[in-house]
Amino acid sequence: MKACLLASLAGAAGLLLGAVAAHARADAASAAPPNLLDLRLEDLMQMTVTSAGKKAQRLDRTAAAIHVITAEDIRRSGATSLPEALRLAPGVHVAQIDANKWSVSVRGLGGRWAGQLLVLMDGRTLYSPLFGGVYWDVQDTLLEDIERIEVIRGPGGTLWGANAVNGVINIITRSAADTQGGLAYVRGGSHESEAAARHGASLGDGIHLRAYAKRTERDPHVLTDRMPYLGGRPTGAAGHDAHDGWGMRRAGFRLDNALGGGDRLTLQGDAYDGDIRQTAITVNPAAAGNALVADAIAADGANLLLRWQRRTAGGELQLQAYVDHAERRAAVLRERIETRDIEFQQRFSLGARQEIVWGVGYRGVAFELDGGYTVSFRHGRHDSALYNVFVQDEIRLRPDVALTLGGKFEHNPYTGTEPQPNARLFWQIDEQQGVWGAWSRAVRMPSRAELDFTLRLANVAPYTAIAFQGNPDLAAARLTAHELGWRRQFGDRLNVEATAFRYDYDDYISLEPLPGFPFSTTSEFRNLMGIRSQGYELSGVWQAGPDWRLRASYARLSIDARPRTGSADAYSPALIEGSGPRHQFQLHSNSRLRHDLDFDAMLYRVGRIAAGDIPAYTRLDLRLAWKPRRDVELSLVGRNLLDQRHFEFLGQDSVASEVPRSFLAELRWHF
Amino acid sequence: MPSRASCLTGLTLAAALAAGAPAPARAQVGEYELKAAFVYNFINFTRWPAGGDVALTLCIHGADPFGPTLDKLAGRTVGRRYLAVRRGVGLDGLAGCDAVFIAAPALGNLAGVLDSLGSRPVLTIADSPGAMRRGVLINMNRNEQNKIGFEVNLAAARERGLDFNAQMLSLATEVRR
Numbered sequence: 143m144k145a146c147l148l149a150s151l152a153g154a155a156g157l158l159l160g161a162v163a164a165h166a167r168a169d170a171a172s173a174a175p176p177n178l179l180d181l182r183l184e185d186l187m188q189m190t191v192t193s194a195g196k197k198a199q200r201l202d203r204t205a206a207a208i209h210v211i212t213a214e215d216i217r218r219s220g221a222t223s224l225p226e227a228l229r230l231a232p233g234v235h236v237a238q239i240d241a242n243k244w245s246v247s248v249r250g251l252g253g254r255w256a257g258q259l260l261v262l263m264d265g266r267t268l269y270s271p272l273f274g275g276v277y278w279d280v281q282d283t284l285l286e287d288i289e290r291i292e293v294i295r296g297p298g299g300t301l302w303g304a305n306a307v308n309g310v311i312n313i314i315t316r317s318a319a320d321t322q323g324g325l326a327y328v329r330g331g332s333h334e335s336e337a338a339a340r341h342g343a344s345l346g347d348g349i350h351l352r353a354y355a356k357r358t359e360r361d362p363h364v365l366t367d368r369m370p371y372l373g374g375r376p377t378g379a380a381g382h383d384a385h386d387g388w389g390m391r392r393a394g395f396r397l398d399n400a401l402g403g404g405d406r407l408t409l410q411g412d413a414y415d416g417d418i419r420q421t422a423i424t425v426n427p428a429a430a431g432n433a434l435v436a437d438a439i440a441a442d443g444a445n446l447l448l449r450w451q452r453r454t455a456g457g458e459l460q461l462q463a464y465v466d467h468a469e470r471r472a473a474v475l476r477e478r479i480e481t482r483d484i485e486f487q488q489r490f491s492l493g494a495r496q497e498i499v500w501g502v503g504y505r506g507v508a509f510e511l512d513g514g515y516t517v518s519f520r521h522g523r524h525d526s527a528l529y530n531v532f533v534q535d536e537i538r539l540r541p542d543v544a545l546t547l548g549g550k551f552e553h554n555p556y557t558g559t560e561p562q563p564n565a566r567l568f569w570q571i572d573e574q575q576g577v578w579g580a581w582s583r584a585v586r587m588p589s590r591a592e593l594d595f596t597l598r599l600a601n602v603a604p605y606t607a608i609a610f611q612g613n614p615d616l617a618a619a620r621l622t623a624h625e626l627g628w629r630r631q632f633g634d635r636l637n638v639e640a641t642a643f644r645y646d647y648d649d650y651i652s653l654e655p656l657p658g659f660p661f662s663t664t665s666e667f668r669n670l671m672g673i674r675s676q677g678y679e680l681s682g683v684w685q686a687g688p689d690w691r692l693r694a695s696y697a698r699l700s701i702d703a704r705p706r707t708g709s710a711d712a713y714s715p716a717l718i719e720g721s722g723p724r725h726q727f728q729l730h731s732n733s734r735l736r737h738d739l740d741f742d743a744m745l746y747r748v749g750r751i752a753a754g755d756i757p758a759y760t761r762l763d764l765r766l767a768w769k770p771r772r773d774v775e776l777s778l779v780g781r782n783l784l785d786q787r788h789f790e791f792l793g794q795d796s797v798a799s800e801v802p803r804s805f806l807a808e809l810r811w812h813f
Numbered sequence: 814m815p816s817r818a819s820c821l822t823g824l825t826l827a828a829a830l831a832a833g834a835p836a837p838a839r840a841q842v843g844e845y846e847l848k849a850a851f852v853y854n855f856i857n858f859t860r861w862p863a864g865g866d867v868a869l870t871l872c873i874h875g876a877d878p879f880g881p882t883l884d885k886l887a888g889r890t891v892g893r894r895y896l897a898v899r900r901g902v903g904l905d906g907l908a909g910c911d912a913v914f915i916a917a918p919a920l921g922n923l924a925g926v927l928d929s930l931g932s933r934p935v936l937t938i939a940d941s942p943g944a945m946r947r948g949v950l951i952n953m954n955r956n957e958q959n960k961i962g963f964e965v966n967l968a969a970a971r972e973r974g975l976d977f978n979a980q981m982l983s984l985a986t987e988v989r990r
Contacts, residue, residue: 178842178846178849178850179850179853179885181850183851183981183984184984186847186850186851186854186961187960187984188960190842190959202881210884210885212884212885212887212888213887213888213889214888214897215888217888316889322890322892323892631880634877634901635900635901685900688872688900688901688903689899737866769866771867772865772894773893812893812894
């Protein structure tokens, strides 16, 4: 893990903040109610409408802060990568570090290596078990094949059948039956180019297959004059090529087979290969200080997933298994990680008023980590096994009140068995209005890196480094979360939602100096930090006309970190407290100017980030799309139109760069 | 680890078998969540004349009973077209629609709606008793068991140049030919 190569205090703390995480599991989507849109007409005709339901069900009854990014939202945003698409969700902080690195966080604790989000695609976890965060440069698919992205702010608990601390990001692709026919596009612009093709075909009764391939090249950003690391000589002058261009090649398929009797079988897989350039921070054992090196990471990976679903009289069974291989060779670390995951879950109704979901899962991860002086592992080869079992009961206490109780037990070899209960209550006040409250506990398990690695930031003298050291005795950090939410529909056209939260983390990771002579140069991870974060989020959607939709949101966050008695950690608190913006605001407009002309505008305001003193910025993206023929779309996208370039987030183990203004043109053809 | 994995596989399979016992109650869903899924199916089973826009536009005429459920439809593919959703479309806007859901309160002026549509290839859908006989192409009904069924006016559809998949017709409670 490169992960662990931080070369600066700032970086270090980022890792601290980050990390771990949830060796989570489970397909978040499948624990939610079945997606009716995927059912056949015959099956829909067998479903019963809720008895309360003469009235229209116009309110989302989920007792959690959930936002759904639809396929149309993604297309109309002009986003060309997963993290950029996540900017669309209220209360999510997406910050680009350099051309190929992002920090994505929900309700604070952001950072390149931050690991308190559960990120899933079609039931497969995307975050790296090495550090708990996501290598966003290798996680991708054909964005056009994504059906929706569910973004849940707050502990996932068992509501989504998954373990997540600060939030859940659940990416769901369309079934192969929904992506029939051909699609090809080419796009090019000031900083990137991409070409892709997908074809979907029917292989007989109920069997559909699609396959895609795409190739992306992205140009380097501009080097920043910010030096968020100790010492080191920059490899270029500010304002010049940041040496962070990258290229990826990717292909994948999905096969859906609707077997008889309500059974469905899905087989899907992807493979990728890429070259990712960065300026890495390294420490030479025989020299003082540290040095920046122009690094070219070679990354490749593949995954294969098999899922079997059976619809039963009142619910569903699902058995899913996948294998995932990821390899990454960088200057300071070569890593190879194999994951095997299998899980079963069942949903059924108990009586007329209860719906139960339960499941069991196993995950085995095999690590091969080959570091050097900058980052090293005591146990470069290591296997770990995680088991979990969860159950959740949704009880309709009254026609207008639903109580959800859930619990999950996860067993891992490092910290033992960790229980994670949650309770949620939803009250539908009237047809237009609902309120909910939730209490949950979530557990952030130490990552492989936090348990085992040594990261050297800089040498104070030859063979004497300022270093961070993993601790095999680390315990899990515990989060207790309280949330409140309110939703209301005003007339036919305006929907408003407000949520508030308070998170209390116990035993969060701190950095404690170890005794040394003549002074301490090594700090060890301990569980001596307490954090309280709180805030609120407001969002609204207004259908201003048949062809014009406006969406606005505001998110407020404040974090307070208090080292516990016995801690000598002097600098983590400021980094934790300054890990995200206190204010975020978005305003999006989607309009159709003419039957063949779409115009979209997205305005973002992100407040100052205290850690690293990153100034607030305002970003405007515009998109214009023209359909000269029914099967052809031509679009133009301008991003960051308000400034030449701006800085979004600190580099940690590598040098950050500034996000430039960019333009993109795309030609898309359906055949 | 492989042995552990296979052990667990066995366990989960056993659990799966055990769980296969009949579940006691029926799945219940919100009326308009379910009706939205029907509408999506109707659109999938309808053949429009060649030459339409790449966006297949579903309009809601009258107060929208679906709410956020409808947003899940937007952006889905139907054959080689994308589904777009427009709410609150008045009589003058109906000409730009490929499919129109006519909400119950707006059905009072069905004649006006049909007038605005002329003979265009527009799929009309409603959920009010008797709407099919009055010229709406597909009408949904809720029966005594709280299940949703639908009736189809095939004769009127053909006058508009639309056709329906035979499988859908076979599931309809009534087809007017």
